[in-house]
Amino acid sequence: MFLDTDFIPSKYTQTVENGNFLWTAPSNIALVKYWGKKENQIPANPSVSFTLNNCKTITKLAFEKKNISTQLNETGSEFSFDLLFEGKPKEDFKPKINKFFERIAVYLPFLKDYHFTIDTENTFPHSSGIASSASGMAALAMNLMSLEKALNPSMTDDYFYQKASLLARLGSGSACRSVKGQVVVWGSQANIKGSSDLYGVEYPYVIHDTFKDFQDTILLVDKGEKQVSSTLGHDLMHDHPYAERRFAQAHENLDKLISIFENGDLEEFIKVVESEALTLHAMMMTSMPYFILMKPNTLQIINAIWKFREATKIPVCFTLDAGANVHVLYPNVVKENVLQFIKDELVGYCQNAQYLCDQIGNGAIQV
Incomplete structure (x- = not known):
């Protein structure tokens, strides 16, 4: 080191x-x-x-x-x-x-x-x-x-x-x-x-094979400038009333992922990943000044994913960055079903029906 x-x-x-x-x-x-x-x-x-x-x-x-x-x-x-x-x-x-x-x-x-x-x-x-x-x-x-x-x-x-x-x-x-x-x-x-x-x-x-070809379809809900920059958002954690508990939670969730990555437990993976995304936005909503980067369509997508997962038992979940767009995460084996679901039910919530299909990669490459 x-x-x-x-x-x-x-x-x-x-x-x-x-x-x-x-x-x-x-x-x-x-x-x-x-x-x-x-x-x-x-x-x-x-x-x-x-x-x-x-x-x-x-x-x-x-x-x-x-x-x-x-x-x-x-x-x-x-x-x-x-x-x-x-x-x-x-x-x-x-x-x-x-x-x-x-x-x-x-x-x-x-x-x-x-x-x-x-x-x-x-x-x-x-x-x-x-x-x-x-x-x-x-x-x-x-x-x-x-x-x-x-x-x-x-x-x-x-x-x-x-x-x-x-x-x-x-x-x-x-x-x-x-x-x-x-x-x-x-x-x-x-x-x-x-x-x-x-x-x-x-x-x-060890990383279970399930995670080695994970897919990330990015739903572009809002392509405008964020109303609060990430730099300012990070700064608002300095005297945030829930900061210390949040930092401890991140350590706990990272520890949980060690066994999840090893055994491929998608149910537990989903719990950690979705809760982390919502906690991130909860910290924004409870800082001073407070702000909301999610849009109404972000919430529509989240609810649609929950409903679809409950009905089909297909292990698809969401995560969010510091913005309104939704990253839809799922293993490659269910790609066909999830992409069909996105086209049928989620594209309407995207700005200009735009979404990007991505997957896990290896990092920087010299050309």
Whole structure:
């Protein structure tokens, strides 16, 4: 297990003048939710997620050595980069990248020596209500680590992936769960060896075959901007009246999942996952200021899923992120029945009848 200081390099053995890398990184869906954080993007409680496969960000990083490393760019920043989204300049996102570079500069001292061109696109529709910060920051972190590996070729794979996850976390907390593995744990948990607040780790224990090809169909209920950002939502946990009990509950639910993952108990899995989703939104409704991110159609979908499950005994369940969209989770063996149910009964609750079909994936891939 690495410590924070292990990721600060002493010196590089190689020099690289220019080049480019291309990585894809997927989104992920948390089963045990992270809500509330401490300084430096440290989670207030551990979380575990399924890595997705189809909803991903594709990012190309081109880089060229600058003549003078200390020169400031026109905005007064020490970092020099152009940012393109789907091939077009994306100025409004540059401050977020600049802040990310400021946070990670201690771990990647070469950042000030290069001019970067970051060209990024998503496989899911823009403004589809799918959080792209997790996949986007993970893809960027993988590219930056590829450059560091070129500067230090003796780097081990373990170090490469764990440092990539640490960097991604500093861009967007949940991004650290999009780097490597089908099931990823982030946050220190006594019963999960190797787990850390600093980076995500592949779930280290037995996973029943039932979970290895799990499906996630994402129902796009509301594609607009969220009225409350996740950053603000996390901050509202600092003096939340139920925060401590919530953090304890997350640890308890993660412990429950250890045996559930091993024995494939879908009934218990459903209880944990749905209760986690509703607890997340309960914390939003009971913070000060309070807010509701679910929409009427979110509730219609939840009730329809409960009714269908009760009538058919098909093990389908829902989870929610900090938004109105519904992730419908189910094992691959019932895919046909569930997709038919979605088309027959749930599509009408989606904005423009839109939904995305995804499934469990393996993490970031170099192209």
